[in-house]
Amino acid sequence: MELEMQWDGNPSIILDIKTYLGVALPVQVKNIGFTGVFRLIFRPLVDELPCFGAVCFSLRQKKKLDFKLKVIGGDISTIPGLYDAIESMIRDAVEDSITWPVRKIIPILPGDYSDLELKPVGTLEVKLVQAKELTNKDMIGKSDPYAVIYVRPLRDRMKKSRTINNQLNPVWNEHFEFVIEDASTQHLVIKIYDDEGVQSSELIGCAQLQISDLEPGKVKDVWLKLVKDLEIQRDNKNRGQVQLELLYVPNGMENGFANPFVQNFSMTSLEKVLKSGNEGKELVENGSEIKRREVIVRGVLSVTVISAEELAPADLMGKADPYVVLIMKKTESKNKTRVMNDSLNPVWNQTFDFVVEDGLHDMLIIEVWDHDTFGKDYMGRCILTLTRVILEGEYKDTFPLDGAKTGTLNLHLKWNPQPIYRDT
Numbered sequence: 001m002e003l004e005m006q007w008d009g010n011p012s013i014i015l016d017i018k019t020y021l022g023v024a025l026p027v028q029v030k031n032i033g034f035t036g037v038f039r040l041i042f043r044p045l046v047d048e049l050p051c052f053g054a055v056c057f058s059l060r061q062k063k064k065l066d067f068k069l070k071v072i073g074g075d076i077s078t079i080p081g082l083y084d085a086i087e088s089m090i091r092d093a094v095e096d097s098i099t100w101p102v103r104k105i106i107p108i109l110p111g112d113y114s115d116l117e118l119k120p121v122g123t124l125e126v127k128l129v130q131a132k133e134l135t136n137k138d139m140i141g142k143s144d145p146y147a148v149i150y151v152r153p154l155r156d157r158m159k160k161s162r163t164i165n166n167q168l169n170p171v172w173n174e175h176f177e178f179v180i181e182d183a184s185t186q187h188l189v190i191k192i193y194d195d196e197g198v199q200s201s202e203l204i205g206c207a208q209l210q211i212s213d214l215e216p217g218k219v220k221d222v223w224l225k226l227v228k229d230l231e232i233q234r235d236n237k238n239r240g241q242v243q244l245e246l247l248y249v250p251n252g253m254e255n256g257f258a259n260p261f262v263q264n265f266s267m268t269s270l271e272k273v274l275k276s277g278n279e280g281k282e283l284v285e286n287g288s289e290i291k292r293r294e295v296i297v298r299g300v301l302s303v304t305v306i307s308a309e310e311l312a313p314a315d316l317m318g319k320a321d322p323y324v325v326l327i328m329k330k331t332e333s334k335n336k337t338r339v340m341n342d343s344l345n346p347v348w349n350q351t352f353d354f355v356v357e358d359g360l361h362d363m364l365i366i367e368v369w370d371h372d373t374f375g376k377d378y379m380g381r382c383i384l385t386l387t388r389v390i391l392e393g394e395y396k397d398t399f400p401l402d403g404a405k406t407g408t409l410n411l412h413l414k415w416n417p418q419p420i421y422r423d424t
Contacts, residue, residue, distance in 0.1 A: 005036065006035045038060060053108060084200065100182070101186065128242075128244060132243075137202045145168075145193065171383060189207075219246070226240050303351065305352075306347070312404050324366060329363040362386055363384065
């Protein structure tokens, strides 16, 4: 049963706020009021009155939450940024403590109702790859973006990326893991901020994605458009985009990808390899027991630069002399193709091999340049994680060039694994 309810009260709640400076501030919370849709679940159904054993209640949809803050014996607004920080923390704590899938259980009849409690149902693996065309928030220079990612807005469960200074097209390639309690209703939220140092960070944009949109056990690569506010549906301003690699794995499910490194093992996340069916068991190798180990994804990546199509002209004659530079991000090893003179649809068919020590944390950056006698002109790039080629072993695809008006690259990638082990 779902009911829309409005509650207004005048409680007096005193919070003891401790600052980094060691100063304790007694903060009063008063005049609390909210409007929302509450979900009531009556289960299990039984034969004796009132015909159900317990009631679960949860806030299904929040519409409005208001309260007032006051520092006892002073004015909280005199401390810059403190009011907003405390208000945000209280809102997150209150909303998460009661918002679905969190639920409160009230026993009506004697019995064990532990099966009604909130429990993990799966794991969401998130790789924050990059963002592009972010809005510049700085008057001098460019923004210093970092990302905050969460499924539930709890301080100890919110993940923060590193800050990329002076960059509107940051590349992070960072991995995070989240516990999922209800895949049908929960969603992933990502917020991109401009780091302002000692001042409060300024929001560049945010986005969200429903967990239910992900196919369990399958990696999904997405670009999400950033908006100003998740509550506002219409936002026509271009605030940039963020790229994520996502993998949702329900508990007890093997995701179906064969591990290319060791037979009969299964890969269930971007970062981990299941070593056995049960936690704590040891593997048996060559008839002897060994410690649980983690596979490091090491191998040789072969990249064939086949061709490019519809490149943008780079000189006054409406042509270009393009060549391609390939860079492995972690090792900074580079290769480049030959120059193709006077062509906007060049064909190279050149293959390059890279020794990769940690494939799940490395990236391939492919840049297209125009060769000039007195220099070179940038024509665009594409950035690829190695997740797909590791899982599929080999593939061909066409990739659009970022930073270019037009143009695509045709590539063939192949992975030759060389497993090594690390004790854990």
